[in-house]
Amino acid sequence: MRLAFVATSLAVVAAAACTSDPRYLPAPTAIEVGVDTGDPTMPPATTATASMTLPIVPETMADQDAREARQTALGAELAYVRLGDLDVSIEWTVKNLAATAGEFRVKLDGGNQFFYYLPANFIVDPRDPPPPSLAGGIPMTIAANGTVSGVLREDTLREASLDLEAITRGELSPFAAIFNVNEDDATVPIAPMAALAIPQDAVSQMIRFDVTLEADQHMILEYAVRVRDQRGILHDELMAAPAAEVVAFAPAEYVPPPPPAP
Amino acid sequence: MRRLAVVALLLAPTAASARPASKGVYAEAGLGGAATLGKAADWTQPGPALALRLGYDLFSWFSVGAAASASTHEATVPAPPSGEYVQLYRARADARLTARVQRIALYAEGGAGAAMLSSNVLEKVGVQEPGQRFALAFAGGGGLEYQLQNRHYAFGLGAEYFLAPGFDALAGVEVRLFLRYTYGGAR
Numbered sequence: 001m002r003l004a005f006v007a008t009s010l011a012v013v014a015a016a017a018c019t020s021d022p023r024y025l026p027a028p029t030a031i032e033v034g035v036d037t038g039d040p041t042m043p044p045a046t047t048a049t050a051s052m053t054l055p056i057v058p059e060t061m062a063d064q065d066a067r068e069a070r071q072t073a074l075g076a077e078l079a080y081v082r083l084g085d086l087d088v089s090i091e092w093t094v095k096n097l098a099a100t101a102g103e104f105r106v107k108l109d110g111g112n113q114f115f116y117y118l119p120a121n122f123i124v125d126p127r128d129p130p131p132p133s134l135a136g137g138i139p140m141t142i143a144a145n146g147t148v149s150g151v152l153r154e155d156t157l158r159e160a161s162l163d164l165e166a167i168t169r170g171e172l173s174p175f176a177a178i179f180n181v182n183e184d185d186a187t188v189p190i191a192p193m194a195a196l197a198i199p200q201d202a203v204s205q206m207i208r209f210d211v212t213l214e215a216d217q218h219m220i221l222e223y224a225v226r227v228r229d230q231r232g233i234l235h236d237e238l239m240a241a242p243a244a245e246v247v248a249f250a251p252a253e254y255v256p257p258p259p260p261a262p
Numbered sequence: 263m264r265r266l267a268v269v270a271l272l273l274a275p276t277a278a279s280a281r282p283a284s285k286g287v288y289a290e291a292g293l294g295g296a297a298t299l300g301k302a303a304d305w306t307q308p309g310p311a312l313a314l315r316l317g318y319d320l321f322s323w324f325s326v327g328a329a330a331s332a333s334t335h336e337a338t339v340p341a342p343p344s345g346e347y348v349q350l351y352r353a354r355a356d357a358r359l360t361a362r363v364q365r366i367a368l369y370a371e372g373g374a375g376a377a378m379l380s381s382n383v384l385e386k387v388g389v390q391e392p393g394q395r396f397a398l399a400f401a402g403g404g405g406l407e408y409q410l411q412n413r414h415y416a417f418g419l420g421a422e423y424f425l426a427p428g429f430d431a432l433a434g435v436e437v438r439l440f441l442r443y444t445y446g447g448a449r
Contacts, residue, residue, distance in 0.1 A: 021380040024343055091342035149341055224342040237393035238382070 025225040034218035049212040055235040079113040079204035085231040092223035102217030107133035111251035112204035115168035131174035134160035286446020290315040294438030296333035306335040349380035372402035377426040397428025
């Protein structure tokens with residue numbers, strides 16, 4: 001009886017303390033658009049982007065060995081940071097600084113260890129609509145001097161990682177990758193024509209986040225990145241970490257192959 | 263009304279007023295609430311708390327022990343983020359003085375240990391330094407116990423004040439109802 005009492009009490013505390021605790025990374029800067037330039041010939045910018053790369057500690061030898069063994073088994077190059085290592089969400093707040101109601105969009109693009117995605121690179125004919133962003137992009141109205149908050153959830157950003165891998169290494173059309181929900185797919189293509197596919201837990205995790213604000217009035221966007229570190233690879237000091245103690249990821253800008261000649 | 267009658271019956275003096283209480287190793291588990299004080303009260307809302315204590319009665323009036331508690335609070339820092347929660351974990355070694363009058367015992371306790379915040383959400387308002395999760399913590403308080411007919415068990419109500427200087431002097435109070443089990447012979 002007494003042992004059960006003590007054991008139950010300890011188990012409750014242990015369960016509460018061992019869940020994966022979130023870490024919050026503040027945005028490097030607020031994003032402001034619609035600022036009056038003071039020059040009638042220069043209209044205010046209606047879009048601006050800020051980029052943030054997660055502070056990840058270098059890969060250990062043991063992790064590298066495990067990754068290389070899995071690469072051999074799958075026959076594909078794998079990223080150091082893979083899906084499931086980090087659960088990421090982004091919380092944002094937009095303030096309308098104008099005395100007029102307006103409309104805005106918050107868009108998320110970004111990259112993994114190998115590539116980063118720029119929707120503009122997929123525009124072949126300027127008359128065509130640009131491809132969608134990896135997440136967000138929903139038009140929202142905001143009252144004069146109002147504030148609107150939102151969140152790009154963990155499942156949304158997980159899907160964005162799947163889409164990014166399919167678009168870049170899998171050479172899938174952004175429209176096909178983003179407008180289809182892939183969260184239940186067993187594998188993700190990482191070679192053209194789906195010649196090679198890897199399981200979801202081997203897919204590259206997004207480690208770079210490019211947040212864009214598009215607005216028709218003077219507005220400011222503040223955001224924070226929330227990370228639940230399932231693998232213990234986030235630097236303890238987060239954005240204050242010394243540069244020498246984090247991985248300097250340098251993903252390449254992804255440029256799709258030219259369309260086949262008609 | 264019936265509940266009140268039952269409580270009154272339990273509390274009423276009886277022929278067995280001089281209830282024996284065990285002395286020895288004991289464990290306490292409590293539930294209650296915790297709230298921060300001062301400027302930290304702007305950033306954390308009051309929340310539920312769970313407390314545990316293991317101790318040993320060196321004398322009938324003095325015991326030493328280790329206590330741990332966990333409380334969860336909504337973080338009300340300037341958005342973003344908003345609507346997030348943070349857990350405050352505290353653990354300490356402490357000593358307790360007890361004065362017993364029949365079935366009621368009053369106690370005072372105090373100790374020192376460490377506090378841990380589950381996330382860095384309070385970094386934005388300066389409660390934490392970058393990368394800081396732990397800080398030295400002190401706590402002191404008191405309460406009363408009601409000894410049950412079974413000498414091993416007692417209920418109690420306790421309150422304590424805590425201070426974590428390393429978390430920008432984060433301070434607060436915790437109030438809890440607890441159940442105590444003591445393994446040992448009568449005092």
